[in-house]
Amino acid sequence: MKNTIQYQYDSKHLTNSEPLATDVSKLRTEEMVLNMGPQHPSTHGVLRLEVVTDGEIIKNVIPHMGYLHRCFEKHAEKLPYNQLIPFVDRMDYLAAMNSEHAYAMGIEKMLGIENDIPKRVEYIRVLVAELNRLASHFIAIGTYGLDVGSFTPFLWLMRDREHLNRLLEWLSGARMLYNYIWIGGLYYDLPVGFEDRCTDFINYLKPKLQELQKIMISNEIFIQRTANIGVLPLDLAINYGISGPCLRASGLRYDLRRVDGYSVYPELDFEIPIGKGEMGTVGDCWDRTNVRVLECWESVKIVEQCLVKLKGEHKRTRDFDPQALVPKKTRPKLMDFYARAENPKGELGFFFRTTGTYDIPYRVKVRSCCFVNLSVLPAITKDVLLADLIAILGSLDIMMGEIDR
C-alpha cells in the first residue's frame, strides 16, 4: 500500500490554529502566561485555559475550546428530526436522557401533539430523566471531590452510578447514549420488573446519599477548601445567563421544571434547593456542590413518586404501545420555535427554524448550558490563587461535549 502523508508537520501549526489571546509583549516583568490543558485531568475534558499569573495570583483566564467540536448544527441541517436524537445524546453525554427529553418535547410542541402524549409515557420520561440527572450529578460531585483532593467520594459515586447505568442499559440497550425518548413516544416500554428493581435501587441509594453528605459536604477539609471560594453574586450570574445549579446556588429559586411546568412536573411534589451561604458566602463553591447533593435528594423523591404512579394509576397494560403516537413524517409548519428544559447542568434550549415543506430543519441552534456557564469563569477568577482556579472550574460542572457540540 502506498504510504501517503496524512499530516504535514510545521512548527507554526500549533500557534496558528489557536494563538494566545494575551499580548505577551505587554506583560509586566512579574507576569507570565501559563497554559493549562487541553490534556489536563481537572479541566473535565478538553478545555485549554490560558492563565496569566503573577506568582500564584491569577490576573486573567482565557478559555480556548472547540477541541471536541463535532458540527452538530451543520449535521442538523442535513438530517430529519427523528434521526437527530442520537446526535443530541452525544452533546451532553452524561445526561443524554435529559437532552432527549428537551429535544422531543420541543418537536412535539411544534407538531402540536404535546397534549396527546399518554401519561404513562410522560411518567416514564420523567423517571428516566431523573435517574439520568442523578447519574450526572454523581459525576459532577465525584469529580469535584477529585479536584479538591478527596478521592473516596469519587469511587463511591462511580459505584452508585454503575447501578444507574445498568438500569438504563436494561431499559434501552445502551449505557450512556440511549436514543430512548422518541418524538411522540418511547422506543420501548419499561422492561418487566424494572419498577421493582428501581425501588430496590432507591432504597439502597438513600443511606449512600447520607454517607455522601457526611464524608463530603460536611467534611471540615472540604469546607475549608470550598467555602468563600469563587463567589458568584446573583446579579453577575443573571447578567452572564447562568442557569441550573450554579444560578440556584447564587440564591435564586429558579428551576424550569417549576417555572415552565413542562411534562408531568406540576403533578409531582419536590423542592428547589438554593444556596444559603451556610458555610460562607452565598454562591461560593461549597453552595454549588451542596445544591447538587440536595438536588439528588429531590430527584430521589421524584423517582419514587413516578414509580408509585407507574405501578398504580398508569400501570403497564398489554395493549400499551409506546410508539403509537410516533409520527411517520415529522413535518412541522413553517415557524421559529425556541424550546427549553432543565438539564442537570442548566437550561438546555433548542432554537428551530423549520422549512414547512421538508422534515429537515432549516437551522437548529443549541443554547448550551455549559457553554454559557463557562463564560463566567474569567469574571470570577480575577485575583484568586492558582489552586482555587481548579476548585472554581470544577464547581461550575462543565461538560466539554456540550460546550463544543
Place this chain on the structure above:
Amino acid sequence: MQFLEIKSLLIEKFGEGIVLSENSFYTQSQLQISPEKIVEVCFFLRDTDQLYFDYMTCLTGMDNGPEKKTMEVLYHLYSIPYNHSIVLRVETNRENPEVPTISNIWRTADWHEREAYDMFGIKFTNHPDLRRILLPADWEGFPLRKDYLEQEYYHGIKVKY
C-alpha cells in the same frame, strides 16, 4: 406582560418606525428591529421597570441563503421576575454583515456573538474580543453559511473524507 403591551411600549418610546415587521408563532412573537437601533432598544428593554428583561437566553445567527442575500441575528430575551419573553430579529446584508454588539448590555452575549461570528462571519461592531471560538483560528470560511464549501486541506490533512 403580553407581547402587544411590550410592543406598544416600544412604539411609544421610539416612534412608529421602530418595528419593521412582526411574526407570531404560538406564544413566541418576533419583532424586527433595524441594526442601528438594536442597542438602544435592548437598553430600553433591560432598564425599564415594567419590562425588566434581565436574562438573555439565546442569540442565534442565521443565514438566509445566497438567493435572499440576507443574514439574521435573533435575540431571545427573558425576564425572570415577570416571566415574559420576546424575540428580537435583526436583518443584515450578506456581503458585509455587521450588527452592533450587545455584550455590554448582557455579558452572556459575548460568547454567543463570538459563536455567530465563527459560524457565519457576522461582524459584531464594538465587540471587545471578536475571535473564533469553536473552530481553529486559521480555519477558512464560515461553515454554517448555506453556500459554504470546505477547504481541501487543513495542515496537510484532507478535510473532505
